[in-house]
Amino acid sequence: MKYRRLGKTDMNVSVIGVGTWQFGGEWGKNFEQSEVNDMFAAAKDCGINLIDTAECYGDHLSEEFIGAAIEGNREDWIVATKFGHKFHDLFTRDTIYEPAMILQQLEDSLKALRTDYIDLYQFHSGNDEMFQTEGLWELLQKQVELGKIRHLGISIGSNQNIFQTERASSVNAKTIQVVYNRLDRAPEEQVLPECIKQDLGVLARVPLASGFLSGKYTESAAFDKTDVRGNWMDDKARLDKITQAIEIKKTEVPEGVNMAQWALAWVLTNPAVTTVIPGCKTVEQVKSNAAAADLQMVSTEHPQAC
Numbered sequence: 233m234k235y236r237r238l239g240k241t242d243m244n245v246s247v248i249g250v251g252t253w254q255f256g257g258e259w260g261k262n263f264e265q266s267e268v269n270d271m272f273a274a275a276k277d278c279g280i281n282l283i284d285t286a287e288c289y290g291d292h293l294s295e296e297f298i299g300a301a302i303e304g305n306r307e308d309w310i311v312a313t314k315f316g317h318k319f320h321d322l323f324t325r326d327t328i329y330e331p332a333m334i335l336q337q338l339e340d341s342l343k344a345l346r347t348d349y350i351d352l353y354q355f356h357s358g359n360d361e362m363f364q365t366e367g368l369w370e371l372l373q374k375q376v377e378l379g380k381i382r383h384l385g386i387s388i389g390s391n392q393n394i395f396q397t398e399r400a401s402s403v404n405a406k407t408i409q410v411v412y413n414r415l416d417r418a419p420e421e422q423v424l425p426e427c428i429k430q431d432l433g434v435l436a437r438v439p440l441a442s443g444f445l446s447g448k449y450t451e452s453a454a455f456d457k458t459d460v461r462g463n464w465m466d467d468k469a470r471l472d473k474i475t476q477a478i479e480i481k482k483t484e485v486p487e488g489v490n491m492a493q494w495a496l497a498w499v500l501t502n503p504a505v506t507t508v509i510p511g512c513k514t515v516e517q518v519k520s521n522a523a524a525a526d527l528q529m530v531s532t533e534h535p536q537a538c
């Protein structure tokens with residue numbers, strides 16, 4: 233595993249993390265605690281130290297799984313979670329940014345994670361009006377001073393949200409989380425250069441384009457309503473991603489290279505990116521994704537494995 237300093241924070245994160253939206257039950261699978269324990273044991277063995285979760289992956293459900301899994305070695309992990317939503321039911325949540333309610337969300341996250349501090353607390357993709365909620369960032373700064381939060385971050389909703397990215401340092405946010413992958417390069421235009429300018433750590437999310445860059449799906453792939461790819465994603469958008477991924481597999485992924493690993497390594501070739509946080513559903517996926525840290529890429533513009 234390789235490690236990088238996460239922006240202006242004092243934290244060194246593994247270049248591959250574990251994304252955990254999956255534990256909330258919106259990816260066509262319900263998890264057992266024992267399986268989650270095995271996934272984090274495998275991640276630790278591979279040198280992964282970064283976990284990304286959120287308040288609304290289930291009603292703090294993903295955080296509960298994580299809390300139970302890492303309770304015995306909490307200090308070894310960098311736990312990134314988020315605030316701004318109230319989960320109601322699968323695929324249904326409200327956005328909530330009133331400071332008093334954020335304070336409650338923070339307490340609920342700490343309880344679920346079985347910890348008294350969060351390493352990275354991220355604004356969860358609210359719009360620009362929510363970002364400017366009166367008193368919000370002052371309240372969060374107070375929690376930093378109290379030691380409940382080590383660092384603040386922003387997970388931007390649109391991956392071209394330059395408004396929030398430009399204001400990150402002014403609200404003491406030290407990281408940006410953004411959708412960035414081989415199928416979606418929009419952040420290269422403004423967001424990633426701005427992150428370099430402010431020395432913000434970058435967590436690249438959805439690095440496998442929701443799994444399609446694993447190369448395992450064909451045009452006839454179907455997802456039911458229990459899977460976000462069959463619920464929130466329309467047929468045309470899904471087919472478009474699959475078709476592009478098939479073409480990239482043919483034209484860009486070297487023979488014999490695992491495409492999911494290639495896709496993660498491709499994201500990491502951008503110098504603005506600190507780490508990728510692929511969502512994982514099995515121990516095998518955790519291990520395979522971790523191995524992407526060892527894949528050597530020769531060019532940022534036209535990456536090929538050596």
Ligand SMILES: NC(=O)c1ccc[n+]([C@@H]2O[C@H](COP(=O)([O-])OP(=O)(O)OC[C@H]3O[C@@H](n4cnc5c(N)ncnc54)[C@H](OP(=O)(O)O)[C@@H]3O)[C@@H](O)[C@H]2O)c1
Nearest residue numbers: 251252253387437438439440441442443446492510511517
């Ligand atoms: N607004 C936000 O802040 C926000 C939004 C979205 C995501 N996130 C975070 O970013 C993380 C990553 O994004 P994501 O999970 O949406 O998308 P992703 O990482 O692009 O794709 C995840 C999916 O890819 C498949 N996969 C993972 N590893 C694989 C491997 N080695 N080989 C083959 N298939 C593999 C799995 O699904 P199948 O096996 O079923 O194909 C998995 O559910 C999330 O878990 C979450 O922590 C944050």
